[in-house]
Amino acid sequence: MVSEVKVTVCSTELYQLAAISDQDLAELVGHGIAQPHDQQAVEWQFDEAAVAQITRAVRLRRELQVDWAGIALALELLNELEGLRRENDALRRRLERLEE
Template identity: 40%
Template sequence: MTPNFTLTEITGLILEEQTELSLADLCRACAAQTDMIVELVNEGVLTPEGSQPEQWHFTGVHMQRARVALRLQHDLGVNLAGAALALELLDELDTLRAQLHRLTGG
């Protein structure tokens, strides 16, 4: 007897630093309301290109940062300022790890 297998196709999009997302794109990608993304920009968590929300362009890096900030708020109850601080500390940790990696040659 031959087993029955169902093949499920998974499609996705790899977003890099060069990828441009509008505010609406970022909201969809993060399942967030526009006002929440605007708050992340106002708090300095996200720094889009463009002077007005209608002109903002975000990258895949922005999307990742927004998702982390939103998860911190939703899952852990961290306020926006706390989420911004946590992201800043994570960035610093990444920088220190990269410096250590260069120094140790590993």
């Protein structure tokens, strides 16, 4: 069966992982780019998917020179685009099976 291992990363480790400042992390969470397990906790905990999202957001922000609000929107649209592309590929393959 599927074994579920939850790995969490605390904000101190995250500062090092993603080279992100306290203030930026607060901005990022404020814009809903990533969510800690408990926003009220003294030290935030993030799961791996959130860490990946944060690292990507930090990189995109540096590379595109866009503010956090822009990054939040870009990430949302990019994730949606990725999903649609994947769905489109899958549907195209299914269609090919039905066509002669």
